Amino acid sequence: MARPAPATVRSRTACPITRQQILTAALEIIDRDGIDALSMRRLGKALDRDPMTLYRHAPNKAALLDAVAESVLDQFEVDTTDDGDWATQLREVARGFRRLALDHPHIFPLLVTRPLATPLGMRPLATLRPLENILTLLTRAGFTTTDALHVYRALFGFLHGHVLDELQELVERPDEHDDLLRLGLHRLPIGDFPLLRSLAPVLASYDGATELERGLDILITGLTATLPHPDSPAPAVS
Incomplete structure (x- = not known):
């Protein structure tokens, strides 16, 4: 007669896996090794589950990536307290968004690019909450x-571009002291790229x-100068 499996094994395999466990494990794989490293097979191995059971929570990898991106955006908080200092609050929004991107650099491009093909009302709720x-x-x-709405569009247009640029700031030779060699700019034809x-x-x-603060200085100065606001002084009448 076959011996029954140990209770610990039976309880582990019988315990249903949750959507949050799946998303947490998927994000860990992406943060460590990038999006291309994520697969249902690898995720199942990380969770000690048959990969086929994961399809109950995500029908394919694209849906899984959408869910992971939404879970990351759920970490992004916007202080809506009415303290009157909107410019300072926007700066905190920008800093928080940048921190989130640097914490999850592999998933961040999805936050910028994937919603573009989806109508506004069909996007995950977490992508609409910041707005x-x-x-x-x-x-x-x-x-x-x-x-x-104009302020939001200007702010996040700037943020998306800034963070994507920052994530691409790679150097060819980190230990090199000469700046041209360190950045690989010595490879460029001198006559074609003298300014660069x-x-x-x-x-x-x-x-x-x-660079983020410099950009915010320019953006907020421009918004203050061009958008009417109740707290702004009325223009002088000549």
């Missing part, structure tokens, strides 16, 4: 809903956090 929360923040600060080569010291000293 709703920022609209709330700005309308409470006194902006019209239309102007608040001349910027080697600036490019080599790139600091993502500092």
